[in-house]
Amino acid sequence: MFETDNLGTANYTVDSALEDYLNVFPEENLKSEYVDVEDSLSRILYEDILIKKDYPPLDRAIIDGYALKSSDISHTSAIKPVKLQLISDTTGEARSVLGEKQAIKISKGDFLPANADTVIPSLDGTEENGFVKILKSSSPGNCIAGRGEDLRSGEIFIRKNRKLRPQDIGGILGIGYRQVKVFKKPVVTIIPTGNELVPIDVEPGIDQIISSNGYVLKGFVEQLGAIARISAIVRDDLNQVKNAISKALEVSDMVLVSGGCSSGDRDYTLKAIKELKDAKMIAHEVAMRPGSQILLAIVDNKPVIGLPGHPVSSMTSFHVFGKPVLRKLAGTPRSFWQDKKDTIKLDAFLAKKIASPEGKEDYVRVRLLENEEGKITAYPYTGKSSFLSTLVKSHGIIKIPAECTGLYEGDRVEVLLF
Amino acid sequence: MFETDNLGTANYTVDSALEDYLNVFPEENLKSEYVDVEDSLSRILYEDILIKKDYPPLDRAIIDGYALKSSDISHTSAIKPVKLQLISDTTGEARSVLGEKQAIKISKGDFLPANADTVIPSLDGTEENGFVKILKSSSPGNCIAGRGEDLRSGEIFIRKNRKLRPQDIGGILGIGYRQVKVFKKPVVTIIPTGNELVPIDVEPGIDQIISSNGYVLKGFVEQLGAIARISAIVRDDLNQVKNAISKALEVSDMVLVSGGCSSGDRDYTLKAIKELKDAKMIAHEVAMRPGSQILLAIVDNKPVIGLPGHPVSSMTSFHVFGKPVLRKLAGTPRSFWQDKKDTIKLDAFLAKKIASPEGKEDYVRVRLLENEEGKITAYPYTGKSSFLSTLVKSHGIIKIPAECTGLYEGDRVEVLLF
Numbered sequence: 001m002f003e004t005d006n007l008g009t010a011n012y013t014v015d016s017a018l019e020d021y022l023n024v025f026p027e028e029n030l031k032s033e034y035v036d037v038e039d040s041l042s043r044i045l046y047e048d049i050l051i052k053k054d055y056p057p058l059d060r061a062i063i064d065g066y067a068l069k070s071s072d073i074s075h076t077s078a079i080k081p082v083k084l085q086l087i088s089d090t091t092g093e094a095r096s097v098l099g100e101k102q103a104i105k106i107s108k109g110d111f112l113p114a115n116a117d118t119v120i121p122s123l124d125g126t127e128e129n130g131f132v133k134i135l136k137s138s139s140p141g142n143c144i145a146g147r148g149e150d151l152r153s154g155e156i157f158i159r160k161n162r163k164l165r166p167q168d169i170g171g172i173l174g175i176g177y178r179q180v181k182v183f184k185k186p187v188v189t190i191i192p193t194g195n196e197l198v199p200i201d202v203e204p205g206i207d208q209i210i211s212s213n214g215y216v217l218k219g220f221v222e223q224l225g226a227i228a229r230i231s232a233i234v235r236d237d238l239n240q241v242k243n244a245i246s247k248a249l250e251v252s253d254m255v256l257v258s259g260g261c262s263s264g265d266r267d268y269t270l271k272a273i274k275e276l277k278d279a280k281m282i283a284h285e286v287a288m289r290p291g292s293q294i295l296l297a298i299v300d301n302k303p304v305i306g307l308p309g310h311p312v313s314s315m316t317s318f319h320v321f322g323k324p325v326l327r328k329l330a331g332t333p334r335s336f337w338q339d340k341k342d343t344i345k346l347d348a349f350l351a352k353k354i355a356s357p358e359g360k361e362d363y364v365r366v367r368l369l370e371n372e373e374g375k376i377t378a379y380p381y382t383g384k385s386s387f388l389s390t391l392v393k394s395h396g397i398i399k400i401p402a403e404c405t406g407l408y409e410g411d412r413v414e415v416l417l418f
Numbered sequence: 419m420f421e422t423d424n425l426g427t428a429n430y431t432v433d434s435a436l437e438d439y440l441n442v443f444p445e446e447n448l449k450s451e452y453v454d455v456e457d458s459l460s461r462i463l464y465e466d467i468l469i470k471k472d473y474p475p476l477d478r479a480i481i482d483g484y485a486l487k488s489s490d491i492s493h494t495s496a497i498k499p500v501k502l503q504l505i506s507d508t509t510g511e512a513r514s515v516l517g518e519k520q521a522i523k524i525s526k527g528d529f530l531p532a533n534a535d536t537v538i539p540s541l542d543g544t545e546e547n548g549f550v551k552i553l554k555s556s557s558p559g560n561c562i563a564g565r566g567e568d569l570r571s572g573e574i575f576i577r578k579n580r581k582l583r584p585q586d587i588g589g590i591l592g593i594g595y596r597q598v599k600v601f602k603k604p605v606v607t608i609i610p611t612g613n614e615l616v617p618i619d620v621e622p623g624i625d626q627i628i629s630s631n632g633y634v635l636k637g638f639v640e641q642l643g644a645i646a647r648i649s650a651i652v653r654d655d656l657n658q659v660k661n662a663i664s665k666a667l668e669v670s671d672m673v674l675v676s677g678g679c680s681s682g683d684r685d686y687t688l689k690a691i692k693e694l695k696d697a698k699m700i701a702h703e704v705a706m707r708p709g710s711q712i713l714l715a716i717v718d719n720k721p722v723i724g725l726p727g728h729p730v731s732s733m734t735s736f737h738v739f740g741k742p743v744l745r746k747l748a749g750t751p752r753s754f755w756q757d758k759k760d761t762i763k764l765d766a767f768l769a770k771k772i773a774s775p776e777g778k779e780d781y782v783r784v785r786l787l788e789n790e791e792g793k794i795t796a797y798p799y800t801g802k803s804s805f806l807s808t809l810v811k812s813h814g815i816i817k818i819p820a821e822c823t824g825l826y827e828g829d830r831v832e833v834l835l836f
Contacts, residue, residue, distance in 0.1 A: 037618075037633075038618065038633050038636075041637045041640065041641075055806060055807075057624055058624060058625065064680070064682070095624070095625055105683075107680065107682045107684070108680075108728070109727065109728055111624075111625050150806055150807050151806060151807050157807075157810065158810050165637070165836065166633070166634045166635070166636070166637025166638045166641065167634050167637075167729075167733055167809045167810060167836070168809075168810050169630075169633050169634065169637055170630040170631060170633055170634035170637075170729060170806075170809065171630070171806045171807075171809050171810040172810075173618050173628055173630040173633055174627075174628050174630040174729070174806050175806065176621075176622075176628065178618065178619070200455075200456065200591050200596065201596070203594075204594075206475055206476060206513070206529075207476065207513055207529050209592075210591055210592050210594065212587075212588040212589070212591040212592040213588060215455075215456050215584070215587050215588050215591055216584045216585050216587065216588035217584070218456075218584070219459045219583070219584025219585075219587055219588075220584045222459065223459075223584065262482075262525065262526075264482070264525050266525075309527065310526070310527055311585075311588060311592070315585055335813075336786075336788045337764075337786050337788075337813045337814070337835060340762065340764055340835065341762050341835055344758065344759050344762055346755075346758055368754075368755050370754045370755075388473060388568055388569060388588075388589045388592050388593065389473075389568050389569050389575075389589075391585040391586075391588065391589050392575065392576050392585060392586050392589040392590075395753075395755045396755070417755060417758065417759055418583065418585070
């Protein structure tokens with residue numbers, strides 16, 4: 001059993017704890033799978049996609065007009081126009097071939113006849129009686145996108161670690177792939193613990209609570225592109241908690257234990273993890289609030305995270321530790337702009353001051369209001385306001401760094417929307 | 419057959435066309451359905467969720483400590499401490515009752531014994547031999563979240579039109595709901611048209627193209643929370659296009675026709691829509707580029723949109739017209755912060771100047787690069803770079819208003835990530 005020096009001390013900073021924890025799960029260990037391209041939306045590429053052949057495969061018009069041979073109009077001018085015979089357009093069926101002094105009416109995007117080398121825009125030609133009158137000459141390649149101009153065989157089309165967007169799927173199908181290799185979706189089992197919990201189908205007694213944290217975590221897990229399983233509720237009992245974690249590990253890549261993470265008499269999560277084979281604790285107290293009593297463990301080389309049972313602490317701890325770990329297990333998208341899409345932030349002005357304990361990172365939920373001029377104000381929830389209502393009323397969270405003792409009314413803050 | 423004055427004129431602005439079109443589909447016409455709360459992630463609430471009963475149902479400790487009767491320690495001070503007998507904690511099983519001069523050890527979040535009215539923090543008590551020594555008095559309600567303090571029966575818990583987040587699901591389950599009424603997911607049928615198209619399973623001939631636009635549109639439709647169906651490829655034939663649209667309307671709330679929207683000889687989408695029963699055209703040319711030749715129609719009170727076949731124009735037109743319409747059909751989230759999550763924008767500096775035609779809204783794809791200081795530069799794709807590669811290489815789009823004739827290098831631009 002390996003234990004770090006920081007274990008169980010409130011001085012373990014969020015950043016150090018997270019860094020230590022993430023380092024345990026290298027990307028090389030992640031699994032991949034092939035999926036049909038059309039089913040790969042939001043999946044993360046495991047390897048580069050290479051271009052198989054030139055695109056376009058032929059020359060193509062980039063404007064509506066007339067395809068012709070530039071040699072047929074080489075000495076053309078307004079005073080010396082040339083008339084070309086229009087032949088019928090068979091594009092889409094078979095490739096046309098132009099005869100002497102012939103042209104073909106062509107639409108933007110259509111392939112050129114085999115021996116045409118230029119396109120004259122519709123506006124520069126006048127049709128009459130099956131002929132088109134052209135008033136100026138044109139050089140080869142005019143208004144044409146040449147073969148291979150867009151994509152060249154052998155080059156990288158999309159780099160690995162991209163989270164695939166709809167247009168990426170279109171592109172990958174367009175260059176002829178039917179399957180792509182993506183990171184396998186991690187399976188996450190969520191274990192709700194606590195004698196006070198009842199399943200969502202049961203009417204709770206006066207001292208019971210509906211087990212809802214698991215569904216919150218499930219939603220976040222699914223938003224990160226992973227598969228979530230919620231186990232049956234486990235009572236506050238060492239063996240039951242231990243067995244539940246073992247069972248979950250058999251079928252999961254990550255386990256979240258909800259509740260039982262404090263150091264009270266009925267808190268068994270830490271004890272249970274410690275008794276498991278191949279268990280390592282990384283942290284069981286971190287300098288943050290809410291959610292300081294988070295358990296970061298590795299069992300069987302998989303992350304096992306103990307989250308506080310309080311809904312707000314549970315969600316906060318998951319955001320701070322669970323999300324980055326799960327993002328890594330799912331195959332982290334590498335681009336900063338994909339990061340911006342996954343963690344949406346906005347600037348706001350604080351509506352009232354917040355005191356914050358020095359030495360702890362403080363996460364404060366805020367409710368946002370936008371006035372008519374578009375100014376956004378953030379109203380913090382502090383003190384007693386820590387139950388279900390603020391979970392649904394708050395729109396985001398602000399982080400107050402450990403060294404900061406508070407923020408003032410009017411301060412500009414960055415809100416992470418959740 | 420109704421036709422607006424602006425029909426078929428290039429002067430019809432994007433904003434007017436969109437406003438005219440959106441007005442045709444009032445929210446009152448939208449359908450709703452009940453779904454299990456745990457399956458309602460990202461669904462949009464059709465009606466307010468009301469609180470059924472007070473929460474917490476009982477008084478609850480908000481800190482670890484000792485629950486007791488304030489009257490037992492009313493005259494307590496450091497020089498006149500009081501010793502209370504600790505009785506065993508049965509919370510989670512049945513509610514305890516305190517006898518004379520008794521206290522109970524309580525964890526944060528636990529319900530108080532029936533006759534306790536205050537909680538003394540752990541730090542302010544000293545335990546010895548089954549007793550706890552208290553050094554100061556306390557008023558009733560100290561460190562307690564009272565019954566109904568968080569939620570009051572009859573009040574609104576979440577307003578309608580919210581797009582449900584994981585924490586909303588937890589909250590709704592927590593207050594005892596098993597189902598919620600949400601807007602029904604619109605069904606969107608996408609019809610790919612064009613003689614040059616082959617299905618994704620077929621190796622294209624030299625003058626054929628893999629039909630991939632439909633899959634791009636499908637991805638966007640699904641990201642908006644709707645259900646997408648892709649029909650078989652339809653050839654450039656008036657009756658086939660007409661029949662395909664009719665068939666699609668039987669089972670869809672919206673139809674997207676991909677291709678055949680220009681005014682060329684082989685373009686049948688406009689003609690087909692005009693021949694359908696109860697068809698109204700709102701626009702078939704709009705002052706924008708790319709994608710000016712978009713068809714906005716209403717058939718059988720449902721939106722039928724014709725999108726250009728060119729991949730870039732198709733995606734741009736869908737962003738400008740398809741998305742807002744589909745968002746409305748899906749039940750638009752009303753909050754500005756949900757809007758910010760659905761349309762993610764960021765500021766960047768333009769890498770080189772762009773000329774833009776006056777009188778047309780111009781949509782330019784950009785590739786983003788972030789330097790080490792976090793400065794983001796947007797590289798525009800213009801000119802011939804209009805094929806598959808820019809679809810996958812671009813990270814977002816910037817809009818140049820109709821009255822603007824261009825932007826300069828270094829200009830600050832707002833990029834809509836897609």
